[in-house]
Amino acid sequence: MDRSIFRSLIMLITYTVLLVVILLRIDVIFAGLGMLISALKPLWIGFAIAFVLNRPTKFLHEKISGILPEKAKKWASALSILITYFLLIVFFVALVAIVVPELIRSVELFASNLSTYAQNLQALYGWLETRVDLSFLGNIDFEKMNMGLSDIINKALQTVSETLPHIFAITRTFFSGALTLLLALIFSIYMLAGSERLKAQTRRLTTAYLPKKTAHTVLDVAHLSSETFGNFVRGQVIEAIILGVLCFIGMLIFRFEYAPLISTLIGVSALIPIAGAYIGGAASFLLLVMINPLRALWFLVFLVVLQQLENSLIYPRVVGESVGLPGIWVMAAVTVGGGLFGFIGMLIGVPVSAVLYSLLRADLREKATE
Numbered sequence: 001m002d003r004s005i006f007r008s009l010i011m012l013i014t015y016t017v018l019l020v021v022i023l024l025r026i027d028v029i030f031a032g033l034g035m036l037i038s039a040l041k042p043l044w045i046g047f048a049i050a051f052v053l054n055r056p057t058k059f060l061h062e063k064i065s066g067i068l069p070e071k072a073k074k075w076a077s078a079l080s081i082l083i084t085y086f087l088l089i090v091f092f093v094a095l096v097a098i099v100v101p102e103l104i105r106s107v108e109l110f111a112s113n114l115s116t117y118a119q120n121l122q123a124l125y126g127w128l129e130t131r132v133d134l135s136f137l138g139n140i141d142f143e144k145m146n147m148g149l150s151d152i153i154n155k156a157l158q159t160v161s162e163t164l165p166h167i168f169a170i171t172r173t174f175f176s177g178a179l180t181l182l183l184a185l186i187f188s189i190y191m192l193a194g195s196e197r198l199k200a201q202t203r204r205l206t207t208a209y210l211p212k213k214t215a216h217t218v219l220d221v222a223h224l225s226s227e228t229f230g231n232f233v234r235g236q237v238i239e240a241i242i243l244g245v246l247c248f249i250g251m252l253i254f255r256f257e258y259a260p261l262i263s264t265l266i267g268v269s270a271l272i273p274i275a276g277a278y279i280g281g282a283a284s285f286l287l288l289v290m291i292n293p294l295r296a297l298w299f300l301v302f303l304v305v306l307q308q309l310e311n312s313l314i315y316p317r318v319v320g321e322s323v324g325l326p327g328i329w330v331m332a333a334v335t336v337g338g339g340l341f342g343f344i345g346m347l348i349g350v351p352v353s354a355v356l357y358s359l360l361r362a363d364l365r366e367k368a369t370e
Contacts, residue, residue: 041180041184042180042183042184042187043184043187045180045181045184045187045188046183046184046185046186046187046188046190046191047187047188047191049184049185049188050187050188050189050191050192050195051226051229051230051233052233053084053085053088053188053192054192054195054230055230055233055234056084056087057080057081057084057192058080060079060080060083060084061076061077061080064076064079064080064083077193078193081189081192081193084192085185085189095264095268098260098261098264099261099264099265102258102260102261102287203219206218206219207219221355221359224355224358224359225351225355228324228351228354228355228358229351231324232350232351232354235318236271237271238318239270239310239314239315239318240267240268240270240271241267242310242314242318243266243267243270243306243310243314244263244264244266244267244268244270245263245267246306246310247262247263247266247267247303247306248260248263250302250306251263251299251302254298254302256288256295256298256299256302257287257288257291257292257295258284258287258288261287262280262284262287262288262299265280265283265284266280266281266284266303267280268280269283270310272346272347278303278307281300281303281307284299284303285299285300311331315330316328316330316331324354324357324358325350325353325354325357329353329357330350330353332353333349333350333352333353333354334346334349334350336349337349337350337352337353
């Protein structure tokens with residue numbers, strides 16, 4: 001038998017055996033991958049933080065390098081990273097300082113108005129009694145209703161008592177998450193400090209172990225992906241700021257309560273593409289309904305109109321233009337990404353689609369010139 005044919009048969013048999021093993025033990029393989037991804041979670045989160053902060057750090061590095069004397073330029077990188085993280089901490093502290101006091105004030109206001117709510121409910125009942133025939137209420141067996149209500153309360157108390165032992169598990173999860181975040185921040189600092197070295201090492205590994213043409217393609221796609229994701233983050237932040245400012249102006253015009261707090265919530269939640277403002281709107285509705293349920297409903301109408309304006313005009317133009325993706329494909333990317341992969345799909349759907357769109361457009365241009 002020809003040696004080349006024998007080698008091909010061996011490769012085919014090996015490939016078939018491996019494929020069968022993978023299919024038979026697919027659950028074990030996925031479990032192992034899940035454990036690996038979970039173990040490397042601080043690294044992935046750190047990479048994401050470093051990627052988001054990379055452009056602000058570079059901007060500060062250029063400005064600081066232009067100010068410092070020649071002998072002190074070696075400290076520009078460390079100073080830019082330090083200032084970037086300081087500004088990040090200031091942002092989150094300011095966010096908490098805005099949200100928490102307003103939330104406490106809202107709960108206190110709700111508690112102080114309980115008697116007013118009870119009076120309004122009684123007045124509503126009186127209004128219904130004068131206009132609606134409520135004689136059918138006499139046929140209701142209130143004793144059975146009372147027994148049913150007692151059963152519900154007993155089950156609720158039993159559920160609470162069964163939940164108490166899980167407090168330790170919740171506490172452990174909290175501290176584990178805090179440790180993961182701390183490690184991620186440390187990883188992100190190291191990545192930002194050695195970003196140029198990491199890029200050079202990655203480039204050398206790619207060119208050393210891949211064919212020249214393949215390595216060139218991989219590096220081009222990686223560069224395009226980095227630029228696209230960076231532009232997407234920038235566009236998403238700009239869009240969130242625009243939406244928060246518009247929400248604040250609208251709330252001042254219509255004199256809704258908690259304009260600074262709710263506008264901040266809407267702006268921050270708008271960092272999630274398309275659906276983010278609705279998530280912030282649900283939390284804002286709960287705040288407003290404690291004060292005036294009717295005005296809370298009007299706020300929902302205002303937010304829906306504002307969100308439709310943002311989805312149709314602002315988001316496709318700001319985010320779509322920043323990543324070079326037409327508006328219709330921005331909407332499609334968010335919809336399909338969210339439908340297939342949920343929250344993560346909504347976040348990365350637009351930049352991934354923009355990369356594929358750019359690669360396809362470049363390939364079509366290359367084929368048209370052939």
